[in-house]
Amino acid sequence: MHEDFVSVLSSGSSGNSFLAMSRGRGVLIDAGISCRELERRMSLFGTEPSQIDAVILTHEHTDHVRGARRFAEEFGIPIYGSRGTLALTPLQGIETVAITPSRDLTIGHLHLRPFKVRHFAAEPVAFSVTIGSKKASIASDLGCVTPSVIDEMSDSNIMFVEANYDENMLLSGAYPDFLKRTIRGDHGHLSNDDAGILSRKASTRRTRRIVLVHLSKENNTPKRALETVERDVSRSGLNVEIEVSEHGRASGPFALG
Ligand SMILES: [Zn+2]
């Protein structure tokens, strides 16, 4: 098993969670599946709850926090989140630590930088995680690609990028109009086209891999997401490997390097 890695424990509306590890210790970024399932999926990557120093939340939506309280309670782990996120997540009796967007924090060997994203939540953030000279960025649940998001993610060795929906599938699909508008809005989710733009603009010669996450089961397919993002990133002339983390499945470990 790699010393420094990020794994996807689950991705999509049925639950989101990432495991970031360095030299035997690490954190969960989001915990949107049950406590038991978090434990089981961590074990796929040789990790036990006793190796986890924090559960860090990006925002309060259920698909990101479902198992957080139980996991924190059972294993005596603090929960980190922005003030807005902590205020809206039921965390009675759990030690919480407030984080501030754009203010770096260090947990074990991991250096984390939360940065602001636009999404229909109280105070949502995305993260870059730096271990030594290697950087991973994790950006899911954001409504639009802003210059500051590109800037924060730029020069990552590996990026996890939301590719939520295919524009045509969403528009011709069964969702009611108000929901389509919300998803497509500046505070909703990223389309495959948006994911392509973000991936291309944030990629540099250091960037080795892009993993597409948070795909909609109804409004996207892994094939469409992959083709759209590959087409855009190939315009940069960079040699970047792109893959999809399928809905509800674990994938990785992705070594930082
Ligand atoms: Zn979500």
Ligand SMILES: [Zn+2]
């Ligand atoms: Zn969300």
